[in-house]
Amino acid sequence: MKVEVQDSLVTAPESPDSFIKGLQGQTIASVKRRGKYLLLELDSQDTLVIHLRMTGRLTQTRLPLAGDDMKHLRFIIGFSENRGLAFHDTRRFGKAFILSREVSGEYWKKLGPEPLGNSFNARHLKVVVGNRKGPIKSLLLNQSQIAGIGNIYADESLFQAGIHPLRPAGDLADEEINQLSRAIKETLKRAIKLEGSSIDSYRDSLGERGRFQETFRVHRRQGEPCPSCKSTIKKIRVGGRGTYFCPKCQRKP
DNA sequence: CGTTAGCCCTGCTGGC
DNA sequence: TGCCAGCAGGGCTAAC
Numbered sequence: 332m333k334v335e336v337q338d339s340l341v342t343a344p345e346s347p348d349s350f351i352k353g354l355q356g357q358t359i360a361s362v363k364r365r366g367k368y369l370l371l372e373l374d375s376q377d378t379l380v381i382h383l384r385m386t387g388r389l390t391q392t393r394l395p396l397a398g399d400d401m402k403h404l405r406f407i408i409g410f411s412e413n414r415g416l417a418f419h420d421t422r423r424f425g426k427a428f429i430l431s432r433e434v435s436g437e438y439w440k441k442l443g444p445e446p447l448g449n450s451f452n453a454r455h456l457k458v459v460v461g462n463r464k465g466p467i468k469s470l471l472l473n474q475s476q477i478a479g480i481g482n483i484y485a486d487e488s489l490f491q492a493g494i495h496p497l498r499p500a501g502d503l504a505d506e507e508i509n510q511l512s513r514a515i516k517e518t519l520k521r522a523i524k525l526e527g528s529s530i531d532s533y534r535d536s537l538g539e540r541g542r543f544q545e546t547f548r549v550h551r552r553q554g555e556p557c558p559s560c561k562s563t564i565k566k567i568r569v570g571g572r573g574t575y576f577c578p579k580c581q582r583k584p
Numbered sequence: 585c586g587t588t589a590g591c592c593c594t595g596c597t598g599g600c
Numbered sequence: 601t602g603c604c605a606g607c608a609g610g611g612c613t614a615a616c
Contacts, residue, residue: 340593367610384610386594403594422593424610465587474611481609528609531596550609571589573607588616597607 332357333409340423341405353377353429354408366442366478376432381418386532387425392417421532442478446515451477453505453512460500460508467503468496469570471515480515483528483543486550486575488514495581496567496574502584521546549575 334354336347354373363370369389371379381389387405394415396404402419406427409415418427430438443459444450459476460467470476471485480488489496491514494507503511527533527541530551534540544551548558553566557577567574 382610385608420593421595422608422610424593426611463586469587472610483609530609533609570587572610586616589614591613592611595608597605599605600603 332359334406335409336406337401338405338420338423341418341420341425341427343426345428347406350406350427350429354379365439366445366474367481378430378432378435380426380428380430382426383420384422384424384426386421388419388532388534389536390417390419390534390538391415391536416536442474443476444478446477446479447519451512451516453509456512457505457508460503463500465500466497466569467494467500467511468572468574470500472570472572477515479519482572482574483530483547483550484515484518484522487522487548488518489581490549490576491518493580493582495584496569496576497584499584549577551575 332354334351336342336350339347342350353375357373357375359371359379360374361372363372367382369381369383371381373379381387383389392400392415394409394413396407396417400417403421405418405420405423405425407415407417418425444455460470463470468485468489471480471488472482486496488511492507492510494503494511522528522543525541525543525546526535526539528543529540530544549564552564553575555564556562557564557580560577560579562577562579564575565578567576
């Protein structure tokens with residue numbers, strides 16, 4: 332495949348040159364995911380790793396791109412004369428890099444378990460909350476403890492579990508931990524079934540919007556009635572992130 | 585070690 | 601087709 336990098340920030344701190352060199356002439360052998368990272372495994376045994384962050388978009392596209400399709404383009408991979416994969420990213424937070432086979436095993440140890448995997452359950456969550464004093468929501472967003480839960484899914488999971496986002500993690504009762512681990516799995520499964528959340532920029536690889544945002548119960552719904560008890564949904568800030576909850580269904584810390 | 589504030593970016597929205 | 605402070609699907613770093 333043939334690669335062009337339009338914005339060196341996407342490969343930083345590595346140079347576009349080394350990025351291109353790692354991809355030049357390679358074939359994608361398989362596609363995987365770990366947490367919020369996309370893993371495109373190459374014939375060389377190295378992996379092209381992509382993180383979309385807030386506004387990144389990865390799209391199958393016809394080549395060459397022109398006009399509006401060039402706006403916010405950060406890099407492009409050509410598979411043939413007229414087919415390729417384009418990475419667009421308005422806010423330029425997205426990252427792409429080549430991870431060598433030798434260090435990949437070590438690299439992924441920095442992430443906690445997959446919430447939909449067998450190793451994540453109430454028992455693991457109980458270990459993770461330990462005696463932590465920080466808010467449970469911040470813990471859910473901590474990728475080194477659980478990999479892949481984002482702001483939307485933290486809010487929606489805590490609502491389903493009936494837990495206030497500011498509750499000190501270590502204060503949760505066993506039954507609450509059970510509820511929360513189940514709520515996380517169910518929330519993620521529902522979101523995947525609806526192909527993700529397109530609040531603004533998210534699109535799948537064919538440019539299609541997800542529909543999970545249509546089913547948000549609290550996220551971005553401040554001032555609206557709680558779908559369960561009709562209380563007014565509140566918005567607060569937790570760990571610098573906008574946080575939405577029902578003050579009646581999710582009791583105070 | 586755990587926790588938090590500030591920062592990285594660009595574009596949109598809501599209040600004025 | 602005003603202006604602009606504040607906010608946004610995330611995560612790193614420094615500082616306590």
